[in-house]
Amino acid sequence: MSRQLLTKEGERMLLHTRDHCGQWMNIQPTTIDVTMTIREAKSMMTMQEQLEMAVVENGRFLGVIRIWRCLRSDDDQQTVENVIERPHAIVDEHCSLRECKESLLYVVHHESGILSGVIGMEERLAFTHYLEEQEEKQRQMNRWLMLSLDTAYEGVVIVDHKGIIQVFNETYSRFVGVTKEEAIGRPVEEVIENTRIPVVLKTGVPERSQAHRLQGQELVVHRLPMWQEGEIIGAVGMLVFEGKTELEETLQRLERIPQAVAIEESRWHKHTESNVSVRFEDIIGESPAIASAKKIGRKAAVTEVPVLLTGETGVGKEPFAHAIHHKSHHQKGPFVAVNCAAIPESLFESELFGYLKGAFTGTRAEGKVGKVELANGGTLFLDEIGDMPFESQAKILRVLETKQVERVGGSTPVHVDFRLVAATNQDLKAKMLKGTFREDLYYRLNVIHIEIPPLRERKQDIPSLIAHHLKLREQEGFQKKTLTKAVLERMFSYSWPGNVRELFHYLERMYVLSEGPIINEQDLPKELLQRTFIPASSMPPPTSDQELIYEALKEAKGNKSEAAKQLGISRATLYNKLAKYGLSV
Numbered sequence: 254m255s256r257q258l259l260t261k262e263g264e265r266m267l268l269h270t271r272d273h274c275g276q277w278m279n280i281q282p283t284t285i286d287v288t289m290t291i292r293e294a295k296s297m298m299t300m301q302e303q304l305e306m307a308v309v310e311n312g313r314f315l316g317v318i319r320i321w322r323c324l325r326s327d328d329d330q331q332t333v334e335n336v337i338e339r340p341h342a343i344v345d346e347h348c349s350l351r352e353c354k355e356s357l358l359y360v361v362h363h364e365s366g367i368l369s370g371v372i373g374m375e376e377r378l379a380f381t382h383y384l385e386e387q388e389e390k391q392r393q394m395n396r397w398l399m400l401s402l403d404t405a406y407e408g409v410v411i412v413d414h415k416g417i418i419q420v421f422n423e424t425y426s427r428f429v430g431v432t433k434e435e436a437i438g439r440p441v442e443e444v445i446e447n448t449r450i451p452v453v454l455k456t457g458v459p460e461r462s463q464a465h466r467l468q469g470q471e472l473v474v475h476r477l478p479m480w481q482e483g484e485i486i487g488a489v490g491m492l493v494f495e496g497k498t499e500l501e502e503t504l505q506r507l508e509r510i511p512q513a514v515a516i517e518e519s520r521w522h523k524h525t526e527s528n529v530s531v532r533f534e535d536i537i538g539e540s541p542a543i544a545s546a547k548k549i550g551r552k553a554a555v556t557e558v559p560v561l562l563t564g565e566t567g568v569g570k571e572p573f574a575h576a577i578h579h580k581s582h583h584q585k586g587p588f589v590a591v592n593c594a595a596i597p598e599s600l601f602e603s604e605l606f607g608y609l610k611g612a613f614t615g616t617r618a619e620g621k622v623g624k625v626e627l628a629n630g631g632t633l634f635l636d637e638i639g640d641m642p643f644e645s646q647a648k649i650l651r652v653l654e655t656k657q658v659e660r661v662g663g664s665t666p667v668h669v670d671f672r673l674v675a676a677t678n679q680d681l682k683a684k685m686l687k688g689t690f691r692e693d694l695y696y697r698l699n700v701i702h703i704e705i706p707p708l709r710e711r712k713q714d715i716p717s718l719i720a721h722h723l724k725l726r727e728q729e730g731f732q733k734k735t736l737t738k739a740v741l742e743r744m745f746s747y748s749w750p751g752n753v754r755e756l757f758h759y760l761e762r763m764y765v766l767s768e769g770p771i772i773n774e775q776d777l778p779k780e781l782l783q784r785t786f787i788p789a790s791s792m793p794p795p796t797s798d799q800e801l802i803y804e805a806l807k808e809a810k811g812n813k814s815e816a817a818k819q820l821g822i823s824r825a826t827l828y829n830k831l832a833k834y835g836l837s838v
């Protein structure tokens with residue numbers, strides 16, 4: 254049945270293209286001139302082995318002469334004019350050859366009467382051969398269409414304008430337990446329970462993504478009318494998902510993304526106030542840039558001096574802080590992390606230094622131990638130190654200098670012994686020069702400075718970071734997955750403004766959304782498909798170096814030695830920079 258539909262369409266196309274007589278006729282047929290004698294015509298027809306031939310006068314078609322008439326003639330010196338007959342079939346160039354059944358056709362121009370051509374046995378054979386070829390192509394096309402419909406994951410049913418099923422694919426057949434042969438030719442409502450296809454045929458209004466209960470299952474369906482030349486000629490019904498459960502699973506997978514990323518992040522954060530070890534070996538990456546940062550970190554860890562970790566957001570400053578703690582003499586003590594950006598100035602003292610019972614209204618009756626005291630014997634990690642309010646900076650500096658804390662509401666200072674690690678993604682020097690970060694605190698923190706390079710400067714670490722992440726998923730009991738070379742190439746050409754955090758985020762997204770064991774290009778988020786470089790928003794713009802120099806010179810009233818000292822660079826470097834930026838030397 255479906256074949257019938259498609260073949261009809263095929264036929265229509267053929268008619269419009271290569272079916273007309275003008276296309277197939279012999280345009281140079283042998284003809285007999287009206288002035289010729291019957292004898293001459295006879296010998297010509299015998300030579301040409303023709304039983305019938307066209308007679309023309311100045312190209313105009315007059316009729317035909319047939320060999321048997323010539324043979325029966327008493328006087329073969331007469332002109333052929335005396336034996337002309339009207340042929341069975343005179344046609345126009347535009348006539349459909351398919352519809353003309355005669356074996357010999359004379360194609361005559363309908364206005365001028367000129368004989369344009371003849372369609373004889375040879376032409377007819379060529380046309381039949383062509384038709385057979387077309388039909389085979391059509392059959393092949395139908396097979397492809399049916400095969401693709403049967404391969405489709407969705408159930409597909411096509412009905413004609415009366416709602417009679419014309420096409421019914423395998424998936425639908427499996428759902429409703431009716432074979433294709435049984436379904437085709439029957440009214441759709443007899444095969445698909447509760448179907449609204451007859452309604453769509455009447456109204457012409459498509460119904461998309463509708464819930465449909467079938468065989469006791471909730472399904473999602475589309476019902477689309479098919480239009481041709483302003484009339485509804487049928488409708489298509491599609492089951493988009495095998496069941497609502499599949500849709501739900503997809504939604505659940507989407508919901509899992511933030512959750513899974515949170516698990517990843519908490520891998521480090523959950524150790525915030527505990528001693529679970531994160532070693533330098535756990536920091537993934539062997540690029541020279543990260544290897545050198547790890548080397549400095551290892552060396553710094555065994556000393557007592559404070560360490561300042563800087564780097565763009567998401568580069569992994571926190572794992573570094575943990576690794577330093579683990580390798581330090583304080584490794585047996587607690588690791589206490591404080592996110593300085595998250596504590597409002599009004600609560601800063603009570604959070605960091607604690608308070609005594611009844612220190613102020615609304616506090617816990619028993620008082621509270623502050624983070625600094627908690628870090629006693631261990632490591633205090635001051636994260637996002639660049640965001641610490643200016644007033645609070647003085648307070649923390651005092652603790653660092655005196656190694657003593659005084660709880661709010663108390664008067665007896667408590668001695669504390671901790672290792673200090675601070676981190677920021679801000680340019681502390683620039684902040685200091687602008688006056689928003691205390692100079693004395695800056696120098697106290699910045700004894701050993703470890704700059705953790707952005708991921709775009711150590712792209713060779715990308716494969717091991719990916720492998721690490723996928724391995725973790727596997728260890729958690731999830732499916733083992735890998736990614737294609739094309740995906741890896743995309744990851745190499747991306748600039749990773751959010752660094753390792755962003756890499757893990759996208760990886761998790763792709764892991765969750767990819768269906769099989771292979772993550773391929775179609776699973777890539779759109780950001781990774783754009784090759785444009787996105788500068789890290791959290792880092793100072795490239796002009797800041799110039800700004801710093803300008804500020805320092807202003808502060809030093811033009812004295813270059815003084816400005817160089819302020820900037821922590823040599824006079825020669827300052828001169829080089831001034832020349833580079835085109836500032837007067």
Ligand SMILES: Nc1ncnc2c1ncn2[C@@H]1O[C@H](COP(=O)(O)OP(=O)(O)OP(=O)(O)O)[C@@H](O)[C@H]1O
Binds near residue numbers: 518566568677678753
């Ligand atoms: N080299 C690494 N090896 C393993 N995991 C890493 C590495 N670098 C970063 N990570 C992961 O990336 C996540 C982001 O790193 P982290 O939270 O330390 O960023 P950050 O540098 O502190 O950024 P921000 O300044 O935004 O706080 C971490 O949870 C960690 O899981």
